[in-house]
Amino acid sequence: MASTTLSRRRFLAFSGVAAGAAALAACAPPTAPAADSGGMTAESVTVSTALTWEAAFQTTQQEFDANFMEENPDIILEPVYNTWSDHNQVVPTWAAADTLPDIIYVHGSRAFPWAFEGITVSMQSHIDADPGFNVAGVWEEALRLYRFEGEQHGIPYDHGPIILGYNKDIFDAAGVAYPSEDWTIEDLVETSIALTNTEGDIPIWGWRGDMPNFGNGTNRNMLNTYGANLYNDEETAIELDTPEARVAVQIWVDLIHKHGAAPTPAESEAFEQNAWIAGQCGMSLFASWSTPTQYAFANYAWDVAPWPAGPAGQSCGSFGSGFSITKNSGNPAAAWRFLSSYLSTEGMEFMWGSSGRGSPARADAYQSWLDSEPASDNAHYFLHALENYAVTGRPYQTLAAPQLLDITGRYQTLLRSGEIDVESAITGIVEEANAAFADAAERMS
Amino acid sequence: MTASVPARPVKRLRTLQQREERDFWIAILPWFLGLFLFTGGPVIASLVFSFTDWTGLNLSGFIGFKNYRDLLVEDLVFWETVYNTFYYTFGSVLLGTLGALFVALLLNQNLPGTYFLRLIYYLPSIASGVAISILWIWLFNPNVGLVNYLLVKLLPIDTGPAWLSSQTWSKPALILKSTWGIGANMIIILAGLQGVPQSLYEAARIDGANAFDEFRNVTLPMLSPVLFFVIVISTINAFQILTDILVMTQGGPGTSTYMLVYYIYQNAFQYLKMGYASALAWILFTIILALTLLQLWGSRRWVYYEGAT
Amino acid sequence: MAQMQDTVAPGGIPARPVAPWWQRASKRRILNMTIIYLLVLPGAVMFLIPLLWMLSTSLKESRQIFVNPPVWIPNPVVWQNFTDGWSAYLPFNTFFVNSTLITLNNIVGNLFSCCLAAYGFARLRARGRNVLFGLVLATMLLPNEVLIIPQYVLFTKITQFLKPWWDYYTPGGILWMRYLSWLPMMVPPWFGFPFFIFLLRQFFLTIPLDLDEAARLDGASSWRILIQILVPLTKPALATVVIFAFIGNWNNFLMPLIYIRAQKEQVLAVGLNQFRGQFGHVDFHYMMAVSLIVLLPVLLIFFFGQRIFVQGIALTGIKG
Numbered sequence A: 001m002a003s004t005t006l007s008r009r010r011f012l013a014f015s016g017v018a019a020g021a022a023a024l025a026a027c028a029p030p031t032a033p034a035a036d037s038g039g040m041t042a043e044s045v046t047v048s049t050a051l052t053w054e055a056a057f058q059t060t061q062q063e064f065d066a067n068f069m070e071e072n073p074d075i076i077l078e079p080v081y082n083t084w085s086d087h088n089q090v091v092p093t094w095a096a097a098d099t100l101p102d103i104i105y106v107h108g109s110r111a112f113p114w115a116f117e118g119i120t121v122s123m124q125s126h127i128d129a130d131p132g133f134n135v136a137g138v139w140e141e142a143l144r145l146y147r148f149e150g151e152q153h154g155i156p157y158d159h160g161p162i163i164l165g166y167n168k169d170i171f172d173a174a175g176v177a178y179p180s181e182d183w184t185i186e187d188l189v190e191t192s193i194a195l196t197n198t199e200g201d202i203p204i205w206g207w208r209g210d211m212p213n214f215g216n217g218t219n220r221n222m223l224n225t226y227g228a229n230l231y232n233d234e235e236t237a238i239e240l241d242t243p244e245a246r247v248a249v250q251i252w253v254d255l256i257h258k259h260g261a262a263p264t265p266a267e268s269e270a271f272e273q274n275a276w277i278a279g280q281c282g283m284s285l286f287a288s289w290s291t292p293t294q295y296a297f298a299n300y301a302w303d304v305a306p307w308p309a310g311p312a313g314q315s316c317g318s319f320g321s322g323f324s325i326t327k328n329s330g331n332p333a334a335a336w337r338f339l340s341s342y343l344s345t346e347g348m349e350f351m352w353g354s355s356g357r358g359s360p361a362r363a364d365a366y367q368s369w370l371d372s373e374p375a376s377d378n379a380h381y382f383l384h385a386l387e388n389y390a391v392t393g394r395p396y397q398t399l400a401a402p403q404l405l406d407i408t409g410r411y412q413t414l415l416r417s418g419e420i421d422v423e424s425a426i427t428g429i430v431e432e433a434n435a436a437f438a439d440a441a442e443r444m445s
Numbered sequence B: 001m002t003a004s005v006p007a008r009p010v011k012r013l014r015t016l017q018q019r020e021e022r023d024f025w026i027a028i029l030p031w032f033l034g035l036f037l038f039t040g041g042p043v044i045a046s047l048v049f050s051f052t053d054w055t056g057l058n059l060s061g062f063i064g065f066k067n068y069r070d071l072l073v074e075d076l077v078f079w080e081t082v083y084n085t086f087y088y089t090f091g092s093v094l095l096g097t098l099g100a101l102f103v104a105l106l107l108n109q110n111l112p113g114t115y116f117l118r119l120i121y122y123l124p125s126i127a128s129g130v131a132i133s134i135l136w137i138w139l140f141n142p143n144v145g146l147v148n149y150l151l152v153k154l155l156p157i158d159t160g161p162a163w164l165s166s167q168t169w170s171k172p173a174l175i176l177k178s179t180w181g182i183g184a185n186m187i188i189i190l191a192g193l194q195g196v197p198q199s200l201y202e203a204a205r206i207d208g209a210n211a212f213d214e215f216r217n218v219t220l221p222m223l224s225p226v227l228f229f230v231i232v233i234s235t236i237n238a239f240q241i242l243t244d245i246l247v248m249t250q251g252g253p254g255t256s257t258y259m260l261v262y263y264i265y266q267n268a269f270q271y272l273k274m275g276y277a278s279a280l281a282w283i284l285f286t287i288i289l290a291l292t293l294l295q296l297w298g299s300r301r302w303v304y305y306e307g308a309t
Numbered sequence C: 001m002a003q004m005q006d007t008v009a010p011g012g013i014p015a016r017p018v019a020p021w022w023q024r025a026s027k028r029r030i031l032n033m034t035i036i037y038l039l040v041l042p043g044a045v046m047f048l049i050p051l052l053w054m055l056s057t058s059l060k061e062s063r064q065i066f067v068n069p070p071v072w073i074p075n076p077v078v079w080q081n082f083t084d085g086w087s088a089y090l091p092f093n094t095f096f097v098n099s100t101l102i103t104l105n106n107i108v109g110n111l112f113s114c115c116l117a118a119y120g121f122a123r124l125r126a127r128g129r130n131v132l133f134g135l136v137l138a139t140m141l142l143p144n145e146v147l148i149i150p151q152y153v154l155f156t157k158i159t160q161f162l163k164p165w166w167d168y169y170t171p172g173g174i175l176w177m178r179y180l181s182w183l184p185m186m187v188p189p190w191f192g193f194p195f196f197i198f199l200l201r202q203f204f205l206t207i208p209l210d211l212d213e214a215a216r217l218d219g220a221s222s223w224r225i226l227i228q229i230l231v232p233l234t235k236p237a238l239a240t241v242v243i244f245a246f247i248g249n250w251n252n253f254l255m256p257l258i259y260i261r262a263q264k265e266q267v268l269a270v271g272l273n274q275f276r277g278q279f280g281h282v283d284f285h286y287m288m289a290v291s292l293i294v295l296l297p298v299l300l301i302f303f304f305g306q307r308i309f310v311q312g313i314a315l316t317g318i319k320g
Helices: A002-027 A055-071 A084-096 A108-116 A124-128 A140-145 A168-174 A185-195 A218-222 A243-257 A288-297 A332-342 A345-353 A363-370 A380-388 A401-417 A422-444 B016-049 B066-074 B078-107 B114-126 B130-139 B146-154 B170-181 B183-194 B198-206 B211-239 B243-249 B260-270 B274-302 C002-007 C027-058 C080-088 C092-123 C129-138 C148-169 C180-186 C194-204 C210-217 C222-233 C235-250 C254-259 C268-273 C284-318
Strands: A045-051 A075-081 A103-107 A155-167 A205-207 A281-287 A302-305 A316-325
Touching: A045 A084, A045 A332, A055 A075, A055 A332, A055 A345, A075 A332, A084 A103, A084 A108, A084 B260, A084 C148, A084 C254, A103 A108, A103 A332, A108 A140, A108 A316, A108 A401, A124 A332, A140 A155, A140 A316, A155 A168, A155 A218, A155 A288, A155 A345, A155 A380, A168 A185, A168 A281, A185 A205, A185 A243, A185 A281, A218 A243, A218 A316, A243 A401, A243 A422, A281 A288, A302 A380, A316 A332, A316 A380, A332 A345, A345 A363, A363 A380, A401 A422, A401 B260, B016 B274, B016 C092, B016 C129, B016 C148, B016 C222, B066 B274, B078 B114, B078 B170, B078 B183, B078 B211, B078 B260, B078 C027, B114 B170, B114 B183, B114 C027, B114 C284, B130 B243, B130 C027, B170 B243, B170 C027, B183 B211, B183 C194, B183 C235, B198 B211, B211 B274, B211 C194, B243 B260, B260 B274, B274 C129, C027 C284, C080 C092, C080 C284, C092 C129, C092 C180, C092 C194, C092 C222, C092 C235, C092 C268, C092 C284, C129 C194, C148 C180, C148 C254, C180 C254, C194 C235, C210 C222, C222 C235, C235 C284, C254 C268, C268 C284
Parallel strands: A045 A075, A045 A103, A205 A281
Antiparallel strands: A103 A316, A155 A281, A155 A302, A155 A316
């Protein structure tokens, strides 16, 4: 027994020494350390891009990448696929360890905070030095989102307005004329009431029950048309506490609770896409980027119309997504060469236009999208909105933006379910939002 | 071993006790190393960061207890979040443990089909994730959802609650949903039931015990270490609920389903207030620690260890 | 299934024929059974709903998924969702191999490290043991969300340090650890997992200590006691650990999403989530079809684990 113990102890001692020696050996650099990744093939550089496409769309990306690499043999493209909903968590994590890919997808709502935190870098010098890249051809409303301290920190690939979508089957069944170009919000309200029929086995509502989300999109459609503003132009305070805002919010609340022409959340909740996609609502707010999902899942005839005007005229929100070069890019010049091609008119037409994937952020690439399979007959009204009355809504220049969206979103759900009245919702939003603004001001100072 | 090995004084482990102590350290060595190498650093880092204004990327400096003070004094939703978390934890641990125990006792019988039934009860725990959470939104639909359909059939009521779209019923809805995950606890309890010696039941039967006596005097004491585990782990898990909220309610309606880890997630990755999120996490840590210690202390009264040392 | 075992003896030699259970069963047993089934079956139906919904969705055209009232029986039945989902867009065969390698490694690693640690905490007396066990519990209490970034930074520093050596000495990987990006997932399981340590400790504590003491007096080492006494007696618990470790690693999503970049190194859970697109778009039909295929190994492990449960019953005779 004693000798076994002894031998075991000796063995442990030996293995300890061996492990230490191995560790020492490991600390000595290999005689011929692997070359830097850039030096593998003489001149080629690798450009990695974090994308958020679902599996079925990745084939389009592969096709584009193959063509690009054929024309640019010195660049090797490496796509990194994130899921869209997790991207906003993964990017800050990568950034903390300085392992960001060269290029990342940036949703419009992240453009400001990520530029502020230094995740994305200015692309202005590349843009200025690249005569082949027609930056003026990109919608100004889209570029504005990605501008930080006067310089572009990103270029949008998709930009679309939020207008009116309608279910043709429901209009036809009720014998009501489709929404027209000269509609006002009063027409929308009256038609919603006329279309509503909740007596049958499957209830039908005229209006989906959208509310101003008080965020950067729909408040233009639902508040601005009544002359109300959500935030001041400096994005330092909330301006919801006005008579115009009260009138405007009340209209959308009444559609649900007074007229019963829109489902309460309790009535509409079914899957993520709710009663509209299930074909139970006559009309809904409809953004250009909803088109692919609508095309894939809606089992009825549908189309779009201009967003109706209010007493203060016509207005709607618009928003988009883009790509930025990151602080960790080892080859920003090569990364820009890729983006310059990817976000050119031809690139946008190939990737998002003719694939029907999204409304391109360039006017001259728009037609390819309008001609694509998923775009509806009257999709040109999106273009019409961008050219005439779409504005990228605030906030997009404050660190408080995500928090403001959460705060206003909370009150929005309560208004929709009727658990709060307009007056107390506005009071609550003002109190909480101003606290968030104050906190953001402190962080940004 | 040859004699040529230089004689080195070997400290003999004279007693069994000393050897046992040495073996203890060897046994826990992998875990202990892992704690040092992989866990300790990040844990300490998060504690340090809770005293800073770290955004996850940039840090301008230490700000003392400001994060903690802001949370406890100024934050408009923090206390609501704490209340919601306790509400949910209490409900889901209670229903989850009792439900799992009940099903495990029924399925511990050696009857035809029990393999299959165990699998069915375990399925929702495996088939989880985002897609299934979306299914629940539909099941809880007040008008066409299955939950209310059954309630109206079984109970003398005309309409069921509005569940996920009501501030009153959103938390009970999440609790109800969590009971579909009792499969994991059921598996642990089943494993525990396999370990109860049949001889004890035979002895009890000779003493004329009925089924309830058997349960109370044999099953429950023998199962208590496992039940204790189930309760502690369920509490920890319930406190850390996140996915269901992200997919099903996003904290709403209003703030009725704002829970601590959801709020941590929002602060950390949506608002980029990592220092604030770390402070929240350490407050959460303190709360669960207190509860766990309470459970440990309470366990002395009801947990019976056959192999206590 | 249990009845099948009764009629076939080990080694496949036909045993004495036994009457089917409904003839052997006593009246009391039948009454018991009826009560149990009445209690368990309605719940079982409720618990089957997610699976049925997955099955139904996996066979639908996309436009049938959201119609109201919901359609449970797809028309037409689209079997192609399974083949397209599996191989038309993403290399699920590769993901499958990768997930299998990582999962098996982690199960073995967890069994090894957690058995040892649990044994220490449950059976070996030492000073400071309770404090250290408190640390095991404490590490479970801090929410992962605030640890993700520091841990990612730490693991990234380690892998960046290792990279030159890895590329030089082992460009093809070490055994089943094929890629450097897998190390953050495959190494920590060998260093314990608090949940399993706690679980196994509780089960070890249900075994009478007399067994250890007797063996120790006979000169058995601590390790022999663990392997020859405790492990055989806690097979159901070990099977539980295997089942949980399998599912936990098989479904692990966030770690590979953050650590793995290249599609050829990616795993099933991330591949599945790539059926989710932007702005809440989800290709449910593909996602559910592939989910069902991915579920199959889990079901196999579960049935395999259940057999160990039954063996556990046979062994309980020597306990207590």
